[in-house]
Amino acid sequence: MRSNLSPSGMKRVKAISRLDGFYGEEIRRMMYRFRRNKLSLLGLAWFVVLTFVAVFAYQLAPYPEDASTPHFYEMFKPPSLEHLLGTDEAGRDVLSRIIIGSQISVSTGLLVLLLAVTIGVPAGLASGYVGGALDAFVMRVADVIFSIPPLVLALCVTVVLTPSLEHSMIAIAFAHWPWYARIVRGEVLHVKEEGYVEAARSLGASTPYIAFMEILPNVLTPIIVRMSLDLGYAILILAALGFLGLGARPPTPEWGTIAGVGRVHLPSRWWITTFSGLAIFITVLASNLLGDGLRDALEPQVE
């Protein structure tokens, strides 16, 4: 049911919208499109659950103290009713560690994204709007970063900065900001030709004013879509670094770290790596589904 083929009178009629939000009645149509996509709803559902779990981790975990406390007499117990996902090499309940680990994964994932966006979006705005030498410089730097696979880049940076959770976050943000810069720059190049930008200039607006007040609100959509896709990716790379022992250091219950430490005990004590790996996998999948759904809802292609 698409209405972009209706006559011009219809357009005027639809403009008198009932839901007058930031996107006006577009929000209703976006929600409708989003709702139709069952898989993205699943993705959204997972993140809702995940956020809930992350917030109430210490209340939900059956053995909250197991975040760090070893119980060596309970080592390597396979999944049972007492320990639903088994115990690890220090006797800690795997389920509890995964639940508590969600806090770390989600918060660090978000922080990484925010860091990348805080650097990338202004860079893209400046690059696109100001143009010239600044644009050339920013894009060349971005090109260099693009040329190295993100995981490898994050790896190198982490190693250089000495491995830790904080440093791996910085490394991932460093590898990620150019994506946002490039997306924003593309949108800005398009938006800056619009009439209202010229109008703002003729009113005497300064460049920063135009960039943040006039242009930015119009480039948010692709940023939001990208962020939802990237959340899973950020968590994945964090986990990868943790897996390699370069991110969060044990005994921090970060999912990747758990999986990495448990790797040596495969295949006999499979439950440690498998379940932590599964958590990573489902989260990344959910992020992709959510991101896809958001993109279809916010940036509809011709059906």
Place this chain on the structure above:
Amino acid sequence: MTENLLQTKGLTKTYPIKGGLLGTKRIGTLRAVDGVDVEIRRKQKYAIVGESGCGKTTFGKSAIRVLDPSSGEIWFDGTEISKLRGESLKRLRAMCQMVYQDPSGSLNPRRRVKDIIGAPLHIHRVCSQVEQRERVKELLNLVELPSDYLYRYPSALSGGEKQRVGVARALALHPKFIVLDEPTSSLDVSVQAKVLRLLKRLQTEFELTYLLITHDLGVVRNFSDRVAVMYLGKFVEMAPTETFFGLHLHPYSKALLSATPVVSDQERRIMPKRITLTGEVPSPSNIPDGCGFHTRCPEKKGDICEKKRPDLVEVRADHLVRCHLYLNKY
């Protein structure tokens, strides 16, 4: 206080045409505005009429420094403004404002009406937040829009209403001079009438001076005091509006007027016989020599039209023409 609010001498705006292998070599020049002199008196409603590509919009924008002129002088209220920069340029902006042709394009779809109208106040740091809201409400009132439109987005407004918001925005800083760039071209005729009435009322109330850019001679007749006909970057005829519709001198003016479709018999009687111009419209990047109109002129005098560019000549009081047909007689 000078009589003319805005005056230009030889205002020119050119654009280089780039070509060559890397797109960097200059292979030509597009002369959008080609040496225009104009005097706009205070409280005057001055109209520039012409067809697309004649340079009228470029002229309007250059005159108030929305575009930077390539050469020439611009005098606004006694000050030469063609080379202003920085703070003084910003102060000029507060005095000269513009209303744009496309109401949908000139309003940011992601900002509310109150922010769109309040933007100039915000940019020039004229008043506090509270005062700003009051002033915006006042402006909405002035353009006959209800105050609950403050929180709406442009998508909820009709074309005429959007244009009113544009007018309100232009009035925010108490300007003296407003360039109206085809303000009603995209509006239906019944809405156009309302917007033009509003503009006339505002002019009396605030003693504004207007520069109206349009291609519609009907609007010129009903709105302006003085009219200039523009062709390929030059003014070819300038006259008081009343006189112009009774006596049009330049062949292009005659063709323009005669080609305008009209609705009533009375209008048909005052119009010249229909002239259908032959030949293609020249591009401003390749302006013919001499008088630019000679390629299509039905009253072409001869070789002189192809070789020499005619100067403006005052044929009657306040009525100037740029045409060889009138040069020798006066």
Place this chain on the structure above:
Amino acid sequence: MLRVENLNVNFNTFDGQARVIDGVSLHVQEKETVGLVGETGCGKSVVMKVILRILPIPPGEVAGGKVTFEGKDILHSSEDELRTIRGRSISMIPQNLTSLNPTLTVGEQLTDTLVTRANPDLSLVQYYRSRSDKELCRELREKAVQILRDVALPSPERVMKSYPFELSGGMKQRIMIAMALSGNPSLVLADEPGTALDVTTQNVILELLKTKTREKGLSVIYVTHNLAVAAENTQRTYVMYAGQIVEVAGSNSMFSDPKHPYSIGLIESIPKLTGSDPQGIPGRIPSYYQPPSGCRFWPRCEHALPICKKEKPDSVKIDGHIVNCHLFD
């Protein structure tokens, strides 16, 4: 020759049902030029699309009425029958100058049109085979050049080799007229003819259209919001408002002595070259999702009577005009 009776068209969209066209009736006789005027959003384009049956059916929906062309029931014709009509008996001159494919030369587009018109069931394979048939290609090219010459296009051979972006608006409009006339139609629908052009060029194009109409004895419908164009080029004019026809009369009479309050307001709003003070019409066009009952103009009409809200007015004949207004009951 063309008769539209009591047409009702709805659009079913995400936001509900928009009752766009409400009981529109009009007719065009042989060799008659008729204007259908109205402001943006009044539904005139929709009517035109229904006549050609090119209205997108979901979300559009013809809820009632009849369209007869040369005796054939258009609304109930099959797609095959329609294909023989479109482009041949009825053709359209689109408003949008970008209707020409920017990636093909004019010559290619013209010959393609000619080939598919000659054989509407052409398959892709046959099409490509036809392109290698030299004899056929030459014939098509000659025919195309002739068509271009017919609309007074200077140097048609050069135009054939050009891409649309290389041509001016006036030239593109001529090509569209040429394409529309090439199938020897009996009815031409001109959608906002000349609106996108400068007034001097528009003049030339409209003159051309008038000449061709006379030469070929065509019936034409000028669908436009430019009342002056309708006044000067048509014999009879229909005025439309919010999906309803409000008045129809001979063009001279319509514009010198309009009867319906909307027509009066509309014509009064035109800034006249003789000097006037146009007032405009208060209010804005209604929403089609909740259109005003009865006569859709009553909320903006200063002469509105209580009955205007309740009942849609019948057509009344007065002074050679047919008006749909209770004031004349």
